[in-house]
Amino acid sequence: MVLTLVYFFLALLLLITVHEYGHFIVARFCGVKVLRFSFGFGKILAHWHDKKGTEYAWSLFPLGGYVKMLDETEGDVPASERHLAFNNKSVWARIAIIVAGPVFNFILAFVALWLALVIGIQSLAPMVENVKPGSIAAVAGLGPKEEIVGLNGKKITNWRDFQFALMPLLGSDETVTLSVKSLANGQKKDIILPLADWKLDTKKPDPLGSLGIVPFIPAIPPVVGLVLDKSPAQTSGLQKGDFIKQMNGKPLDDWLDLVDYVKKHPGEVLSLTINRQGQDNTVNVQIGSKSKDGHKEGFLGLGSQRVDWPAKWLRLQQQGPVQAAGTAFRQTVELTGATFSLIGRFITGKLALQSISGPVGIAQGAGESGRSGLTYYLSFLALVSISLGVLNLLPIPMLDGGHLLYCVIELIRGRPLSDGVKSIGIYLGLFFLMGLMLLALSNDLSRLTS
Numbered sequence: 001m002v003l004t005l006v007y008f009f010l011a012l013l014l015l016i017t018v019h020e021y022g023h024f025i026v027a028r029f030c031g032v033k034v035l036r037f038s039f040g041f042g043k044i045l046a047h048w049h050d051k052k053g054t055e056y057a058w059s060l061f062p063l064g065g066y067v068k069m070l071d072e073t074e075g076d077v078p079a080s081e082r083h084l085a086f087n088n089k090s091v092w093a094r095i096a097i098i099v100a101g102p103v104f105n106f107i108l109a110f111v112a113l114w115l116a117l118v119i120g121i122q123s124l125a126p127m128v129e130n131v132k133p134g135s136i137a138a139v140a141g142l143g144p145k146e147e148i149v150g151l152n153g154k155k156i157t158n159w160r161d162f163q164f165a166l167m168p169l170l171g172s173d174e175t176v177t178l179s180v181k182s183l184a185n186g187q188k189k190d191i192i193l194p195l196a197d198w199k200l201d202t203k204k205p206d207p208l209g210s211l212g213i214v215p216f217i218p219a220i221p222p223v224v225g226l227v228l229d230k231s232p233a234q235t236s237g238l239q240k241g242d243f244i245k246q247m248n249g250k251p252l253d254d255w256l257d258l259v260d261y262v263k264k265h266p267g268e269v270l271s272l273t274i275n276r277q278g279q280d281n282t283v284n285v286q287i288g289s290k291s292k293d294g295h296k297e298g299f300l301g302l303g304s305q306r307v308d309w310p311a312k313w314l315r316l317q318q319q320g321p322v323q324a325a326g327t328a329f330r331q332t333v334e335l336t337g338a339t340f341s342l343i344g345r346f347i348t349g350k351l352a353l354q355s356i357s358g359p360v361g362i363a364q365g366a367g368e369s370g371r372s373g374l375t376y377y378l379s380f381l382a383l384v385s386i387s388l389g390v391l392n393l394l395p396i397p398m399l400d401g402g403h404l405l406y407c408v409i410e411l412i413r414g415r416p417l418s419d420g421v422k423s424i425g426i427y428l429g430l431f432f433l434m435g436l437m438l439l440a441l442s443n444d445l446s447r448l449t450s
Contacts, residue, residue, distance in 0.1 A: 004367030007377065009062070011366045013039070014108070015385055016065040019392070022104030023067040023097055028052075030093040033070040033084035040065060069097075073419065091407050098403045105389030106332060109382040114328035116378040120318030123158040127183060127216040127313070135212020140193045142180065142213070149188070150179030158315040159208075159215060160379070164331070166207050168338030169195055171351035218313055220255035223305040231301020236285035238302065239276065246273035255304040262287055266298035335383065339390040397422075397429030 016039055024037050033053075038044070040059030047057040059065075069086040070077055077085050086094065126148040131138045148156050151165045156179075169176065178191040193211075200210050208215060222244040227233050244252050248271050252258060262270070266289035273282050287298040319327060345351040362384060369380035395405040402425065410416045 003370065007366040007370035008362065011362070011381060011384065012062055014381060015105070015388055016040075016062075018104050018108045018385070019101045019388060020065045020067050022100035022102075022107075026100035027067065027069055027086070027097045030089055030097060031084060032086050032089060032093075032097065033081060034067060035070060036066075036068040038066050038068070091410050095404060095407045098400050098407065099393075101400055102389035102392045105385045105392070106336065109335070109385040109389070110328050110332045112378040112382040112385065113331050114321075114324050116375040116382075117317065117319045117324035117327055118321055119375050119378075120316055121158070121160060121375040121379075122314055122316045123160050124215070124217065125313055125315045126156055126159050126162050128180075128213055129216040130214040132209075132212035132214065136193065136195070136198055136210075137212040140178070141191045142178065142193075145183045146180045147183055148178060149181050150177075152176050153179075157317060161317075163207060164335070167335070168341050170198075170200065170207070170342060171345035172341075216313075217256075218307075219253060220304050220307055222252045222255045222258060224302055225305030226303030228301035228303075231299075232285050232288040233300040233302045236283050238272075238274070238283060238285065238300075241276070241305075243275040244272050245275055245280065247271070249273075258302075262298045262300055264298065266290075266296050268298070270300075332382070332386065335386050336390060339386055343390065343394070396432055397425035398433060399429065402429055 020037060020039070024034055027034055035053075036055040036057055038057040038059050040057075040062040041064050042060035044057045044059050047055050049055050070081060070084050071086040072082070073087050082088055086097070089097075128142065128144055128146045128148065130144045131142050148162055150156055151162065154165060156162050156165065173196045175192060175194045175196075178193050179188065180191060181188045198210060200207065224233075224238060224240055224242040224244070227238055227240055244258065246252055247258055247261065265287055267287060269284055269286050271282060271284050273280060275281075285300060287300060289296050290299055291297070342351060365380055365384070366377075369376040392400040393404070394401045396402045397405075406417055406422065406425075
């Protein structure tokens, strides 16, 4: 839980600071006086000033931030500083300042994707373990023991590639072509996969599972590699190197089976048959209990022994700095377009509003990706940064896109909208954003209690 909060807060700090810095640096470049740069909203907890008089603030509520600029529409401005006010700059300068925040989010996404590619992302090959009978994938002809190598002519090398390729297709009525290769004889074939009936479970979104695809996940030998201090495992006498042969009298072949059982049975007594230095022993351990995402979850305080999987099960996606720049740019553009498409499907009702996640969902994603490794965390940051950039470009008052809309109308009319019209827009935008936030929080709580 603590680690999840750390990853979540780090993500917020990066995403919000980069977005607001975009507004800040372009405002200064355009000659606008910046009064305050704040991370968070509400009561100011700490602050300092630079030589230009800008206040840098750390505020109470970290779910956002703002850059306050000198503006005659928001207060009195001395005659000597009117040329530094935002409202007195040309409409093109104001547009540049407004769009700078979202643009910097897209730049952050590009840098994160570029870094992930340069460092190298190692993940499991997109091999299919099984296909659920009667599912979309099964009806299309996808079978077990096959590897997905392409989607609509685009090369697929790992499950991350496949998930990225599926993202813009959520809620669409398209028919796609899957290229697969048999793991038995290497024979290739194309499969026509219709997506009209593809529906995600809004409680537990699983793109692969909803298609009927069960990915191949290698078994992890049930050998203890770590015992945490003062944990139920240590109290019971379990030691590093113990081979767990049986769990409650039944053979145990995969470490994940133990993990799954323990999570679902907090407080129960578990009987383990272990082999230690050639001797079999029975160890009874009472499963501990901890709170995670609003649920009670069991834990033992054990970690598995490190497993070096065969190279045939793994795919390493790594590129040099120059090639990675081109790939990262293409991915940023594609993911941005996909995000706009998904928002359009939410508006038209092709995607359920219950799929929208709020702060809790983002926190869970931050924690899971952070624990998976740096490259996965960078990919997560890229996705959320693009989502933040796209959301802020929507033509909704109070968002950057709303201010941009006002500027476009001003260009067309030759004069700005009246303050009264803008005030009405602010109230409408506030109403919309509050409703969206309540919906997202409701969806988060629904998933926690499901």
